[in-house]
Amino acid sequence: MRFIIQRDRLVHSVQEVMKAVTSRTTIPILTGIKITAVEDGVTLTGSDSDISIQSFIPIEEEENEIVEIKQSGSIVLNARFFGDIVRKLPMDTVDIEVLNGFQTIIRSGKAEFNLNGLDAEEYPHLPIIEEDQTFKLPADLLKTLIRQTVFAVSTSETRPILTGVNLKVEDDELICIATDSHRLAMRKAKIDNKVVGSYSVVIPGKSLNELSKLLDDTNELIEMVITENQVLFKAKNLLFFSRLLEGNYPDTSRLIPNESKTSITVHSKDFLQAIDRASLLAKEGKNNVVKLTTLVGGVIEVSSNTPEIGKVSEELQAESIEGEELKISFSAKFVMDALKALEGTDITINFTGAMRPFIIRSLHDDTMLQLILPVRTY
Amino acid sequence: MRFIIQRDRLVHSVQEVMKAVTSRTTIPILTGIKITAVEDGVTLTGSDSDISIQSFIPIEEEENEIVEIKQSGSIVLNARFFGDIVRKLPMDTVDIEVLNGFQTIIRSGKAEFNLNGLDAEEYPHLPIIEEDQTFKLPADLLKTLIRQTVFAVSTSETRPILTGVNLKVEDDELICIATDSHRLAMRKAKIDNKVVGSYSVVIPGKSLNELSKLLDDTNELIEMVITENQVLFKAKNLLFFSRLLEGNYPDTSRLIPNESKTSITVHSKDFLQAIDRASLLAKEGKNNVVKLTTLVGGVIEVSSNTPEIGKVSEELQAESIEGEELKISFSAKFVMDALKALEGTDITINFTGAMRPFIIRSLHDDTMLQLILPVRTY
Known part of the structure; x- marks a missing residue:
């Protein structure tokens, strides 16, 4: 050579x-x-x-x-x-x-x-992929899909299947879901070419993170080929193979509540920063728990209290508060991760009580959903 | 309050x-x-x-x-x-x-x-510093003095005194010396105001690194006050106190050879890059040793050989080679550190044989000196 x-x-x-x-x-x-x-x-x-x-x-x-x-x-x-x-x-x-x-x-x-x-x-041979079923996605959309879901995969090997992102293809729709059983991130996207049949595979989160680093923010079409135990992403001059995780991904659809008892619409950035500040004094260990309380006049209070360090509270004017009064505690990290993943300027949070999972959505975009389990403190 | x-x-x-x-x-x-x-x-x-x-x-x-x-x-x-x-x-x-x-x-x-x-x-009281003897240095010069010497302090606590930079003041001259007993860096600078008497103190390398981060690259005058066990640096709105290291700093003047058997003048950047490349295959452990050999026609060869990985050699045209032929081995890291500290575009290296320390100086600036002990490989 x-x-x-x-x-x-x-x-x-x-x-x-x-x-x-x-x-x-x-x-x-x-x-x-x-x-x-x-x-x-x-x-x-x-x-x-x-x-x-x-x-x-x-x-x-x-x-x-x-x-x-x-x-x-x-x-x-x-x-x-x-x-x-x-x-x-x-x-x-x-x-x-x-x-x-x-x-x-x-x-x-x-x-x-x-x-x-x-x-x-x-040198080991690369997997042989039969390309009978392929579909294409723009690179920037694929990167966004990864960014908006992969952070929610589990980092624990207790349930290995949860360390991956569940990727489902049904007709002309692609659905990505990740959950660590305390929170769930979901993102849907249309795909241009109709796929025959349906797929549901689980791609390791680590693979998607590495893939994301390799892709440019362009609309170059990336071809995806899914087989029984491998997925292949094809870009110009680049092939990216990943093994798939074995096992059945849990059915998450029944986790997502349909009803809502309290609904808050708030400016995403203001809410994110208030939670960030409230979490500053709640950082000991991993339970950086903050509390949200609805007050009169469409005001929400974000607070935390760690007796040995101090306490913090901040009032925030919501766009609207509908339904019942609410006091709820949650992991500041999970909510901040979710808010960063949602790109909207205004977000709506639907609660069904202090003990039940709540859902954060962009006000003007229903392709994304973030679900978070509260923390019991009462 | x-x-x-x-x-x-x-x-x-x-x-x-x-x-x-x-x-x-x-x-x-x-x-x-x-x-x-x-x-x-x-x-x-x-x-x-x-x-x-x-x-x-x-x-x-x-x-x-x-x-x-x-x-x-x-x-x-x-x-x-x-x-x-x-x-x-x-x-x-x-x-x-x-x-x-x-x-x-x-x-x-x-x-x-x-x-x-x-x-x-x-809260503990800060040291009380009597300001009978002070002198001033521009901040950018002080940063340069630190940058050109502090990298050579010892990181081992075997001889604690060597973890500091020896700062000597004699009349209108400031001399900074650092050595880890395998290499030595020295830098001199004139100070404007004449100091009565002479000082020799040892300031911990860590203190100087932190001080350097705080100083701006301006010619703002920094006032230094030296006492028996403390040094104080005074900038606008900023006081920086450091304890001094106790003990006598070794007399390093007799380490520096006066004679030279081989003298090589070479372009600093080319030499640095050739050593960097030669060190790539010599990185296992801390003995990233490279070899320098003088060839005919004013050419030097930089090489290294690690049988289990491979070998590398590169020829480099020197500006001049004077004196005896030479084969010498040294730590690539030490020589690269020294070359980065010297700011000149051309440097002269004076050797007194393959077993003796050699000296690197800027061709056009005699306020700085870098001394390095070779590694015995023959």
Whole structure:
């Protein structure tokens, strides 16, 4: 194998596939990046066996030569060393050559690295995905779907299925749900091309976080392919594979109350900041619990009290308060997470009593829903 | 005590004194910030008993009212909570009032915090500094002196005296020296006002790092006052106290060789980058050792070799090589630290053999010197 490549393109692709590489692997070859040069270009692959990322660098793009392939072939190079080296090379082009054995020479200017490689034949094969059922989403919408749900996945391995986001496709609608059993985030979106049949899979939250970092905020269409135990996201020159979580995702639809006893509409940013302040004196441990009380005249009070530190209270004018009076306590963190995920300037919160889950929605957007369980303090 | 203050000025002063506050203290009251309001303004104090910082906010500045003192007095408030609170308050002004006992009310807009304070009488007194001998340095020069030496202090407590920077004043010259016994950094500077007598004190490296963060890159004159066991730096509205390290600093003058067997002049940035690249494959453990070899034609080779990973070599055209041929090995980190501290574009390195310390100087500036001990590999 030998090719000469533009350094910045190589650096970019190495950074992409590095997101799948971990040094904490029990499979030594997965600490490496697989590099394959063929006639069309160079492919880099990184994997931690849960996530696999493949980045392709074509020999030319918009009539600019990016890679000159001298001899096709493949090699696996230690990801950390290779990444550090290409980032710090002195010139704009890099010459990479595999000698006999797996010795690899990396030349740029007067700097010459001789790196011990590994046999690319030993590198695990990527999952084979049959592409009979695919659908497409713009990259920015996909990033938004992830951002608005993934924060609510469970971080505990007690119920592994809850560490993932449930992704359902029904006709022309995509539904993403995440819950850690104390709160739930849901977001729906229309998909353009109608899908035959329906899917319900669970994608690990970690995979979606990594995917989100790789996607640009553009309307470039990302193709999704779902199989029994893998999902594949295809962008231009980039393939992102993730394993799926096994098991049945709980039916969350019956958790969501239909009725409402108290309904508060409030300016999202003011409410968020008041809760943030009230939580300052409630930070000991993880129970950063704040209390919300409805007062007369459409005013709500946000407060907290930790006797050994002090107490805080703040009054806030709501847009409207309808229904019964209410005193309720909740995790400030959960409500702040939910408010940050909802993009609306005004939000409506529907309560069905101090002991029952409550729902936060954007006033003008019904594609998103955040559900939170209160904390019992009375 | 009660005063109304501009929030941004309070936030700024809290951030300054917070640099001295640590949560890991055995003296509970030192987790707090002492706030004192008198007729002239408000003083905040933070301390970890090694470093003490006092920040003063005058009632007015350039005819703008900053503080309105309603009632003088003092209180100690938990630094973390108080810092978080003032940073997140909703309005531009803050009303702070101590009620009977040590209950403190912090009001801003409709937010009201009630924080448990501590008795300011219990807060340790700051050192009393007699100001018979003082001298002044511009803030930017003081920052440079710190930056060019403090990185070379020892991080090991084996010889505590080496964790500080030796600061000597003789007539109109200030000399800063730091060494961890493997390398040494020295910087001299003229001071304007002549000092009677001579000083030699050792200031903890940690103190200087914190001081450096507080100083602006301006030519504002900073006044230094040295006493037997304390040093005080005085800036506008800011006092910075540090204890001094006890003991005699070693005489380092005899470590610095006068003769030279090989002298290399090279472009600093090219040399730094070549060493950085050579060190990439030598990073295992702390022995990131690289080798320098003089070749014919004024060329130097920088290389390293770690058999299990690979090897790297790079040739570099020196401006000049004078004297004997040389092969020497050294810590890439130490040489890179030294090159970053020296600001010159061209540097001269004087060697007296592969086993002896070598000296790096800026070609056109003799106020700085960096000495490094080589590593024996032959």
